[in-house]
Amino acid sequence: MNINALDLILKSDKNKVPEGEIYGINGPVVTILGNPGFKMNEMVYVGDLRLVGEVIGLNSEKTTIEVYEETSGMKPGEKVVGSGSPVSCVLAPGIISNIFDGIERPLNLIREKEGAYISKGVSVDSLPQDKLWETHITVKPGDRVSGGSIIAEVKETRAIVHKVMLPPGTEGTVKEICPDGSYTINDKLITVELSTGEIKDMTMCQRWPIRIPRPVSRRYSPTMPLITGQRIIDSLFPIAKGGTAAIPGGFGTGKTMTQHQIAKWSDADIIIYIGCGERGNEMTQVLEEFTELVDPKTGNPLMDRTVLIANTSNMPVAAREASLYSGLTLAEYYRDMGYHVAIMADSTSRWAEALRELSGRLEEMPAEEGYPAYLASRLAMFYERAGFVKNLNGTEGSVSIIGAVSPQGGDFSEPVTQNTKRFVRCFWALDKSLAYARHYPAIQWLTSYSEYTKDLSAWYSENVDKRFMDYRNQIYYILTQESKLMDIVKLIGSDVLPDDQKLTLLIAKVIRIGFLQQNAFHKEDTCVPMEKQFKMMELILYLNKKCKALIALGMPVSVLERYDIFDRIINIKYDMPNDKLEMFEEYTAAVDRFYDDVLEKNG
């Protein structure tokens, strides 16, 4: 959207507030007869309790509003009052390490005010209004500033410096500045003479409509991976910073666990974790764990770089639909400061179901499986807000989106998975049979893919090793070979295979158990640095090479199998601490000894 047009929306005339009267109520959908003059997507206050709602349909006969809270107890005839602006997020220091509901209301404050349960109509400020922030002003009088320019810095948490920016769409010259010191988010920091001649006081606080992407200067193509410390992701199916990935899987396959692992260990600067229509206990777990766990890079609690948005499955469905957009808006705001932000959306299927539920209440014509026909375009709008960009202020930042998908019955042919596949470039398919065999992470290597491997290969050869992509392809090739051979084995048993094919099965087993399986509860194995991942691949391939040589000399696989070298290599993930990578030399030597020993005893 054009920035000036947007500016007009944001600064629209507050004096003429339209008002209407409730006519019909059907769950979260409220209708008003006639057209009192609301705008599409305008935020409105509904009823005597002033519940927050949004205008989602306008025609000359009626205005349709979705209400973000329970509507029970509401009466026809109660007032609906407009707010003049679209549903927006408040952006200022105080966001990080907070936990919000779907429309940016802090759950801690709601608890203080209302007790253990969430009542409707509770009105709380999104961010602490009277907290004083130690502020350092970074501009001086006479500076030219425009939308996105950084005007001040605030240490928001131990890990994050919050950069106060001019809202997009403003431009002018700094006239006055306040001295460095402690300010609240609504205190004046600087005065700007706008290019229109207007003099305006700037605070730390700005608002942004959740459904509109924040403007950027330009988009880059992805060149840097988001390192997650998870072997199957980093080495086989990497995601780029600014990339998109989907994790589909039936229940019990470990979607949430995978998201938690990435949220904990990825090298993003900021994590926005959106619990969208999921379990309450899971959010409690994230809160507890992230407060205790320490970020390996900074040594601070993980909560210092995390924002939680919790709209659990029993909270109102309309706010669930909004929660993804709120998360995106917060992410884009921090991206504009030059941070790499990763969004975990768990789960986008619940969001799609919220769309379906609202669409049903609006009596729209359903498309596939009752989902509205605009499901695909909404998904596209969501995932396309990811990207690696140059910001308006010249810094570089990224928003990566990792969305869980919960397909019904684990069947990937359903509409949400299929449409998601069209817009994401990384697909980590979780598999029920792997999960039943307790092979975690249960990412199926044959059905998963990453379109980023090519884009990122330059980064890998520069930062990890020149041979990285080659090794990765070899490992992947062995795994695909194994699956072909397994089809034969299922029919006639493995005994009849020639020895070189038996060896492929043996090495593939080492790869599956020793490399792909990763134990999230093990101190060393939960997060593995790239160098160790590379060396593990190298060692496995070295073993493969040596075994092949032995087989070429006529040694049967049954002889090789008697050696414990295979088990030892499988256990490297537990036995070798991540900071003792020199131990790989011992293992290489052990492979050599194994080779010599086989030759000596059987040669």
Added chain:
Amino acid sequence: MIEYLGLKSINGPLVILEGIKDAVFDEMVEFDTDAGRRLGKIIELNKDKAVIQVFEGTDNMTLDGTHTRLSGRPMEVGVSEEMLGRSFNGIGVPIDGLGDIVPEKKLDINGKPLNPVSREYPRNYIRTGISVIDGLMTLIRGQKLPIFSGNGLPHDQLAAQIVTQSSLGDNAGDDKFAIVFAAMGVTHDVAQYFKRTFAESGAAEHVAMFVNLADDPVVERLITPKVALTLAEYLAFEKNMHILVVLTDMTSYCEAMREVSSSKGEIPSRKGYPGYMYSDLASIYERAGIVKGVNGSVTQIPILSMPNDDITHPIPDLTGYITEGQIVLDRTLNGKSIYPPVSVLPSLSRLMKDGIGEGFTREDHQDVANQLFSSYAHSEDARNLAAVIGEEELSDTDKAYLKFGDEFESRFIGQDPSDNRTIEKTLDLGWELLGLLPRAELDRIDTKLLDKYYKPYEE
């Protein structure tokens, strides 16, 4: 109070009333009909026209002879500690002939969503006395753990056994434990069976029973779990008790939802179930949990029969996405006369890892459970292999696995319906079975624990 005479229309369980004033969305209404007093709820409101869902069904109601009164309040139920030991119908009216309940409080049955920051993460267990559940998929206080069953499988027997045997385990101190049992759409025989079993075992005193029979009105069925959970929340969070809620059969509940939705003329999504089924089920299941600062908990065991044993059917599917694990019953095991026929591999308790082990059950619990899972999975592979190449051709290790698999099924999964095993006994039995395997095969157990507990099997 204004009384309205006459209705505009009646359609299935729904009636439409016109010309009303000051009606409130979601409020309770009372009908005086030729057929007696009935209750309903406003589910859609357009100016002066209300769509009302009648809980007891619309049989014998007439358009002209119905008097309607608005209550101005959402549906409430009176709750009291006295309700333990009593039986009620699906909307909380006593049916045991022992007189009315004097409520200590009246509560909205819909409850309110629990703020995620007010939740306490569940970390202690409930002992069911059933080895396969306690050992491998431990029920944690504040958890929701459904049983996925099928028609003809002994889920009723299992539910009754859980209700009569469950306790807080040995580290509970003075904490009080009680059970709220809600039956939706069960047959008269099954209802009788439950009543009799509870009475015979002496468990009836600490059980509150809510029964909606298969031929009771369907709309009442939609209320039953909410009434039961309202009582459970009251006892747990205001009276500091640990409450286990058993809900059977959720399939009937969902069928009722579909029936009502279709008579409302709503657009169906999967298999005719309404699009909001996920949210609706969540509003029930998410009421399990623990509130910070309160020494009480609500734990749920919903039981559902999978139509045609299909775990991908919308009802088990949506349930599985909300609940914290599942216990799956299996027809093949049932065919082998193994009770309870719990299919171990697809079953899972997500919260188990944080509520067992030292301080709760025993130090070796997690390792033993992991090893039993993995060894049993291996024994299945050995079985498949034996089916192809014959048992004689198997290696000695695989033969040991075959034996382990059989013994595991008959002794660890299999258990007498009246056998109430302690955690100690369950874990010791696990070690006894693991003794059938060579020590080198036990790769999921810490060496120290192996030294302490592992004994090879001697004939």
